[in-house]
Amino acid sequence: MEKVEALVELKKNKTAMAGLILICFLLILALIGPWISPHPPLVPDPINRLKGPSWSHPFGTDSLGRDILSRVIYGSRISIIIGLIAVSISLVPGTILGLLSGFYGRKVDEPIMRGMDIMLAFPAILLAIFITAILGPSLLNTMIAVGIVYIPHYARIVRSSVLSLKEQLFVQAVRSLGGSNLRIISLHIFPNTIPPIIVYATLGMGTAVLQAAALGFLGLGAQPPTPEWGAMLSEGRQYIQNAPHVAAFPGIAIFMLVLGFNLFGDGLRDILDPSLR
Amino acid sequence: MARFISRRLFHLIFILIGVSILVFLMLRLIPGDPAHLLVGELASPQDIARIREKLGLDSSYVYQYFIYASNLLKGDMGTSIRSVPVSQEIFVRFLATVELSIAAMLISSLIGILAGVISSVRQYSIFDYFSMMMALVGISMPIFWLGLMLMYLFSVKWGILPMMGRFTMGLDYHVISGLVMLDSLLSGDIQLFFNSVKHLILPAFTLATIPMAIIARMTRSSMLEVMSKDYIRTARAKGLSRGTVIFRHALKNAFLPIITVIGLNFGLLLGGAVLTETIFSWPGLGRYVVDSLSARDYPAVQGCILFFAVIMVIVNLTVDIFYLYLDPRLRIDGKG
Numbered sequence: 001m002e003k004v005e006a007l008v009e010l011k012k013n014k015t016a017m018a019g020l021i022l023i024c025f026l027l028i029l030a031l032i033g034p035w036i037s038p039h040p041p042l043v044p045d046p047i048n049r050l051k052g053p054s055w056s057h058p059f060g061t062d063s064l065g066r067d068i069l070s071r072v073i074y075g076s077r078i079s080i081i082i083g084l085i086a087v088s089i090s091l092v093p094g095t096i097l098g099l100l101s102g103f104y105g106r107k108v109d110e111p112i113m114r115g116m117d118i119m120l121a122f123p124a125i126l127l128a129i130f131i132t133a134i135l136g137p138s139l140l141n142t143m144i145a146v147g148i149v150y151i152p153h154y155a156r157i158v159r160s161s162v163l164s165l166k167e168q169l170f171v172q173a174v175r176s177l178g179g180s181n182l183r184i185i186s187l188h189i190f191p192n193t194i195p196p197i198i199v200y201a202t203l204g205m206g207t208a209v210l211q212a213a214a215l216g217f218l219g220l221g222a223q224p225p226t227p228e229w230g231a232m233l234s235e236g237r238q239y240i241q242n243a244p245h246v247a248a249f250p251g252i253a254i255f256m257l258v259l260g261f262n263l264f265g266d267g268l269r270d271i272l273d274p275s276l277r
Numbered sequence: 278m279a280r281f282i283s284r285r286l287f288h289l290i291f292i293l294i295g296v297s298i299l300v301f302l303m304l305r306l307i308p309g310d311p312a313h314l315l316v317g318e319l320a321s322p323q324d325i326a327r328i329r330e331k332l333g334l335d336s337s338y339v340y341q342y343f344i345y346a347s348n349l350l351k352g353d354m355g356t357s358i359r360s361v362p363v364s365q366e367i368f369v370r371f372l373a374t375v376e377l378s379i380a381a382m383l384i385s386s387l388i389g390i391l392a393g394v395i396s397s398v399r400q401y402s403i404f405d406y407f408s409m410m411m412a413l414v415g416i417s418m419p420i421f422w423l424g425l426m427l428m429y430l431f432s433v434k435w436g437i438l439p440m441m442g443r444f445t446m447g448l449d450y451h452v453i454s455g456l457v458m459l460d461s462l463l464s465g466d467i468q469l470f471f472n473s474v475k476h477l478i479l480p481a482f483t484l485a486t487i488p489m490a491i492i493a494r495m496t497r498s499s500m501l502e503v504m505s506k507d508y509i510r511t512a513r514a515k516g517l518s519r520g521t522v523i524f525r526h527a528l529k530n531a532f533l534p535i536i537t538v539i540g541l542n543f544g545l546l547l548g549g550a551v552l553t554e555t556i557f558s559w560p561g562l563g564r565y566v567v568d569s570l571s572a573r574d575y576p577a578v579q580g581c582i583l584f585f586a587v588i589m590v591i592v593n594l595t596v597d598i599f600y601l602y603l604d605p606r607l608r609i610d611g612k613g
Contacts, residue, residue, distance in 0.1 A: 117288075118295035121586040123346045125551050126566065130582055134572055210419055214552055217421050218567055231420075237425055237556070244429040251422030259417035268415070 009271045016267020024025050026253075037069035041074040043274045045178030050243040060245040062235060064225075068246065071227035072253045078228050079209050079257055081180040082143050086208040087201050089147025093153025095190075095197060101155065102162025103185055113159070116152035124149050134222040139228065142221040146211045152206060157200050162194045195272040203267055208259035229254045263268055285597060289590050292453045296586040300579050301345050305338065307575070314575050316358065354583070355576035357569070363580035367562065369583070371547075372455035373443060374554070374561035378546040380481035385489035386539055390528075392489075393496020397504060403479075408493060414488030415539040424483040427519040431479060441558035483522060484550055488542040495538045499531040506530075533603055537596055544592030547585070 010016050022241075038056070045065030053060045058066035119127065130143035166189060167170060174184055187264040215221040216230025217237075224231065229250040234248025304311045313320070314330040320328075328334075333341050354363040367503055392412075396405040415552070432440040443457050444450065448469050455462040458477070461469035503509065512526045551563035558564070562581055569577035 098410055107453045116290065117298065118292055121292050121296050121589050122582065123585055123589060126582055126585055129551070129566065129570065130303065130578075133575075134303060136308075169596060178307055206417060208502070210417075213419055217419075217491070217552065218555065219571070235424070239426055240429050241433050244426070244433070247422065247425045247429075251419055251426070253423065255414075255417055258419075259541060260415065262413055262417045 001054065006271055010267070013267040014025065015135065015263050019042070019260050019263025019265070019267060023264060024254060026076050026120065026257050026260065029073055030080050033073045033077055035065075036068035037073045039070045041066065041070045042225050050239060051244065052243070052245055059249040060243070062232070063239060063243075066225075068124050068232075068249050071121045071232060072249055074227045075229045075232065075250065075253060076141070076223065076257070078131060082139070083144070083205040083209045083257075083261075085143045086146040086150075086212060087204050089144060090208075091156055091197070091201055091206065092148035094151045095158050095193070096231070097151070098155040098158025099162055099190060101194070102159040103166060103189065104239050105179070109159075112155070116155050119149070119152045125214060128215055129218070129220060132215060137187055137220045137221040137223065142215045143214065144211050145215065146208050149211070150207070152205070154197070154200065157196055158193050161196050162189055163187050166258070194201040198270055199265060202261055203265035206258040208264065209254065209258050209261070280483050282598060283599065284516055289594060292590055293587065296569065297346055297349060297583060299344065300583045301342050302578055303559075303582075304575055314573065315355075337392045349583070354580035355589060357577040357580075358572065359572045363577050366565065366577065367580055367584050369455065370560060370562045370565045373559060374547060374550055375562065376443075376456045377423070377456065377477065377480055377484060377550060377554070377559055377561060378476050379517065381546055382488065382543050383540065384481055385485040385492055388485075389489040389492030391495050392493040394500060394523065394528060396493070399498035399556075400501065405497075409497070412490035412493045415486045419481055419488065420486060421552040421556055423486060424553055427479050427483060428556065439476050443476055443560060444469060445476075448472060480553050483556070484546060488539075488546065491542060492538055496531070496535050500527055500532045503531040504525045509602035523599045524586070533600065536591075536599060536603065540592060540596035541598065544589050544596075546586050547592070558560050 003192070014099050018078075023243075033198065038058075045061065046066040048057070048061050049062045050063055051057060051065075057067050059067065059072060061070055096117070097112050101109045101144075122130065127149045128145040131148055134139050135141040135144060171184060174188055174274075176230055179188075212221060213228075213230030213233070218226045218232045219234060222228035222231050223236075232250040233247050233254075236243075236250065304314060309315060310325075312325045312331065312334060315328050315332075316324050333344050354367070355458070357363050357366060359366075367549065371399050384400055390407040396402075396408050399405055428440055431438040439445065449466070450469060451460065451464050457473040458470060460468075461473060509522060509527055512522045517526075547562075550561055551567060553559065554561045554564035555567055562584070566578060566581045569575075569581070
């Protein structure tokens with residue numbers, strides 16, 4: 001599909017646009033965060049502990065009296081970066097493995113895909129827990145863990161589109177003209193796998209943000225006082241009886257970001273890759 | 278069909294070996310002496326020496342793996358730092374998870390299929406838009422947040438449902454099968470039965486949201502595909518009632534992908550209830566993993582992860598076999 005055509009379709013697709021607007025809103029919030037957040041996110045204020053929403057603290061304050069709105073704004077930076085890095089960590093090796101596996105067939109395909117099967121035998125959250133147990137709890141390790149867990153998904157998607165691409169006439173033509181394998185893969189097959197990769201990576205951003213927040217919630221991700229949404233929720237859990245706002249707002253933030261990526265990804269899928277529907 | 282199953286079984290053995298190697302390597306990959314990690318900081322030198330000998334830590338990794346694997350085959354997953362055999366703890370915890378997962382799957386299948394069917398029959402209606410929007414909301418929501426909010430509303434604010442656990446402490450419970458609801462019925466203890474049902478509602482509903490959304494979406498798309506088929510038009514032309522056409526003709530043929538999704542999600546729930554169980558202090562396997570991890574109880578973590586992988590593999594195999602059973606066309610292909 002032509003690029004311009006795809007952009008026109010994108011504008012017409014309400015789902016995709018709604019997602020895009022949501023993502024852009026949070027992205028802008030993340031970018032200008034330091035200038036618009038009403039309070040510093042890390043400075044405690046013991047007198048104003050666990051205060052409910054008010055004019056000076058629209059989202060209330062947490063157990064140390066820190067402003068939750070400011071922490072949520074700073075948290076958007078962390079979550080978006082976690083998503084981007086985690087998706088890149090799964091995307092790059094996943095794509096390479098998928099290309100090799102699909103293109104070279106049996107001898108290369110079998111060991112790679114069986115390895116992927118072994119990883120897929122673990123529920124995602126457990127594999128992520130398992131990896132952070134080995135690496136130790138930290139923000140960086142959360143991204144690595146979430147990234148590794150989703151490598152097989154990308155490998156599978158890329159592999160299946162390579163399998164159908166390599167039988168097509170234009171690939172046969174390049175081959176008969178004497179094009180090397182490397183040339184065929186990098187110049188002719190890879191560019192055609194990009195649309196499904198974009199769709200999956202967009203949806204994958206949502207999944208990565210959710211998983212990272214879950215690890216943070218379990219105490220395996222960002223450590224205090226980092227304003228990571230999952231970790232903030234985990235803190236809010238202790239005060240759910242008297243101060244539910246502590247848990248409520250970070251959760252809404254996670255939900256909005258993930259919903260944005262899911263809406264945008266769903267819309268993109270309709271436009272770029274109707275076969276995946 | 279037999280060939281297909283035997284090939285899958287062979288595949289399964291291969292995956293299990295791979296999984297066990299990965300889990301075995303876990304203890305070796307975590308920084309520090311495995312013997313120290315196993316018995317903890319306060320262990321005496323004698324204890325550590327005993328563990329070192331038992332694990333064969335002075336010999337090669339290959340030999341150590343064989344010791345580990347042969348113990349596994351005997352059902353010995355090691356001993357947790359609480360000095361209980363891991364396999365025993367896993368079994369008890371697993372029953373709690375099974376009870377929760379079955380309840381969640383019942384809720385999600387019932388609502389998911391119903392919403393999907395109505396959405397497909399009334400495509401592009403307000404109901405369709407609403408339920409598909411809700412499905413998207415369902416998969417975008419952090420379930421640990423949903424769980425907390427439900428807990429706040431139903432337990433703290435309105436006081437209708439209990440906050441945590443499987444039943445109120447202090448109630449008499451005679452263990453028969455390990456499933457509290459079933460056991461209370463078997464022993465005729467109505468009070469315990471209703472008590473455990475009340476405890477189950479919030480976690481089961483929380484756990485059900487994601488599968489519910491996925492099942493609704495799958496039902497809708499599968500139904501839409503079937504509804505455009507010729508035999509549905511024929512059935513309508515014959516003058517059959519709308520209900521008969523939808524449920525007897527369309528849904529029956531649309532069921533295959535729905536069953537797959539239900540099966541796979543059930544597998545995921547059995548292993549993925551970590552968050553829900555943590556929030557509602559449900560004494561299942563997911564919470565056991567998290568607790569063991571924070572107690573640095575690595576034999577327990579190892580055992581659980583291995584157990585989950587086995588469950589996932591078995592569930593996948595069962596779904597595939599079920600698929601063959603439901604779709605005779607695949608059976609013929611499988612023989613050839």
